Amino acid sequence: MIPLVLRVNGREHRIEVEARVTLLDALRDVLHLTGTKKGCDRGECGACTVHVDGERINSCLALAVMQEGREVTTVEGVGTVGAPHPVQAAFVARDALQCGYCTPGQVMSAIACVREGHTGSDDEIREWMSGNLCRCAAYEQIVAAVRDAAEAHRA
Amino acid sequence: MIPAPFDYTRPTTVEDAVTALRAGGAGAKVIAGGQSLVRMLQRRLVRPTLLVDVGCLSRMREVVEEPDHLVIGATTTQHELLHDARVRAHAPLLSLVARHVGDPAVRHRGTLGGSVAHADPAGDPPAAVLALDGEIIVEGPRGERVIPSAEFFVGPFRTALEPDELLVGVRVPKMGEGWTVHYEKFRLSAQKPTLLGVAVMVRRVGDCFTDAHIALANSGSTPVRATAVEVALVGADVTEEAVTKAADLLDGTMEPFARQGVSQAYLAHLARVLTRRAVVAALSW
Ligand SMILES: Cc1cc2nc3c(=O)[nH]c(=O)nc-3n(C[C@@H](O)[C@H](O)[C@H](O)COP(=O)(O)OP(=O)(O)OC[C@H]3O[C@@H](n4cnc5c(N)ncnc54)[C@H](O)[C@@H]3O)c2cc1C
Ligand code: FES
Ligand code: FES
Numbered sequence: 211m212i213p214l215v216l217r218v219n220g221r222e223h224r225i226e227v228e229a230r231v232t233l234l235d236a237l238r239d240v241l242h243l244t245g246t247k248k249g250c251d252r253g254e255c256g257a258c259t260v261h262v263d264g265e266r267i268n269s270c271l272a273l274a275v276m277q278e279g280r281e282v283t284t285v286e287g288v289g290t291v292g293a294p295h296p297v298q299a300a301f302v303a304r305d306a307l308q309c310g311y312c313t314p315g316q317v318m319s320a321i322a323c324v325r326e327g328h329t330g331s332d333d334e335i336r337e338w339m340s341g342n343l344c345r346c347a348a349y350e351q352i353v354a355a356v357r358d359a360a361e362a363h364r365a
Numbered sequence: 366m367i368p369a370p371f372d373y374t375r376p377t378t379v380e381d382a383v384t385a386l387r388a389g390g391a392g393a394k395v396i397a398g399g400q401s402l403v404r405m406l407q408r409r410l411v412r413p414t415l416l417v418d419v420g421c422l423s424r425m426r427e428v429v430e431e432p433d434h435l436v437i438g439a440t441t442t443q444h445e446l447l448h449d450a451r452v453r454a455h456a457p458l459l460s461l462v463a464r465h466v467g468d469p470a471v472r473h474r475g476t477l478g479g480s481v482a483h484a485d486p487a488g489d490p491p492a493a494v495l496a497l498d499g500e501i502i503v504e505g506p507r508g509e510r511v512i513p514s515a516e517f518f519v520g521p522f523r524t525a526l527e528p529d530e531l532l533v534g535v536r537v538p539k540m541g542e543g544w545t546v547h548y549e550k551f552r553l554s555a556q557k558p559t560l561l562g563v564a565v566m567v568r569r570v571g572d573c574f575t576d577a578h579i580a581l582a583n584s585g586s587t588p589v590r591a592t593a594v595e596v597a598l599v600g601a602d603v604t605e606e607a608v609t610k611a612a613d614l615l616d617g618t619m620e621p622f623a624r625q626g627v628s629q630a631y632l633a634h635l636a637r638v639l640t641r642r643a644v645v646a647a648l649s650w
Contacts, residue, residue, distance in 0.1 A: 212373065228370060229370070229371055229372060229373035229416065230367060230368040230369070230370055230371060230406070232403070235367075251366060251407065252404050252407065253400060253403075253404060253467075253470075253471060254556065256468070256470060259470055265444070265473040266469060266470050266473060267470050267473050267474050268470045268471065268474075270403075271399050271400055271403045271404065271471075271474065272399060272403070272474065273373070273396070273399065273403065273416075275373050275375075275418075276375075276396075276399070276418055276420060278375075319469075319470070322469070323469070326469070328469075338469055340468050340555065341467070341468025341469055341470045341471065
């Protein structure tokens, strides 16, 4: 077991994990932050997307021990039910989900996508959101939500 | 799927990393971005006893400009290759190829050194490094050595790196006057790995090709240069007809490591078409 200080959503957590534990499993099973989802566990679906030092990554392909000294942001850290993040509000307004399983990853990826500025056209949004799959195929509404959030961000 | 247990160390100097690799012996393995390695650990395709994390080695993160070359640190991410002003200006082929790796989340973690050391025959960056005649800079217990890319890739997922050696950087010539570049990639579907990739650098003076470097991804057990096409292009007129004629010299004997169920005739046709497209695209770059 390796003692580790993990900074998540602005809070420091002192935990002990084995080196083989992924960031995704540490968030869900040790910190009980279950907003971040496990879809494929192999980097292909984006359900586990979180931000590390402001960049979107797949937490299933990151080891928890590699995140010491970094700032991790999960979906629990971006908004609340009463005060949703503008991207979350756009997802609600556009009805950009069905079962909702991919949504935390979509939201985290979309927040980064808007910030990165890859929202110049619907095609650009599709390409730069392509790491996030949706089995319910809410893609049209997701693109619309990202477009709305980007417009609000620019305004 | 959960990996078999292993120890973990995060050295802060290249020397300490080499020492750790050496001490770990056959069970030691480098981890950079983890975008290929963690998947292999999870499926237990590899079972290292020690992972040496190279993420905190500042020397391996730098891009250093020399008079005629760029030395790109091994842990430069694909995202950084895409955005770094020096890479874009002096080695635009690497910026172009980085754009073809995975998706944004993968590119934020995956590194140039990781792609090159992983040596997936279907990997995109290795083909670009080979087209560039890049040199692989390696540090080990016996000091530094520099391996030409033509000698670095020795088989599927096999390189000239010794187990106790660290890939510290990739040295590529700065793109000179008259050169243009392109990377053309074909996949059977958005989620599939590269079926064929073509990295192209051509130089034209007036209406004539004076130099051509072309490397293919997933056409053999390592990235390979399309020498016959290169030779045919040099001295040829810059016309689509001449490009087609040169590309048609690809003889169709390619033996990709992962054939993805397509026939030899399909692959041979694809290679000719993609190579023609890649050279034409490089010309209008
Ligand atoms: C969803 C997904 C899609 C992808 N799509 C593509 C694609 O389209 N094209 C493509 O080319 N690749 C693709 N990849 C793989 C690519 O993203 C990886 O970035 C790359 O292969 C490995 O880089 P890394 O830094 O993550 O290396 P790691 O996974 O950390 O390591 C890979 C291997 O290289 C060794 N290694 C790493 N760094 C060094 C070093 N400095 N010295 C010595 N050995 C080292 C490790 O020991 C290991 O064996 C994809 C990956 C994923 C998850
Ligand atoms: S669970 Fe990480 S990408 Fe699918
Ligand atoms: S809403 Fe069901 S997977 Fe996307």
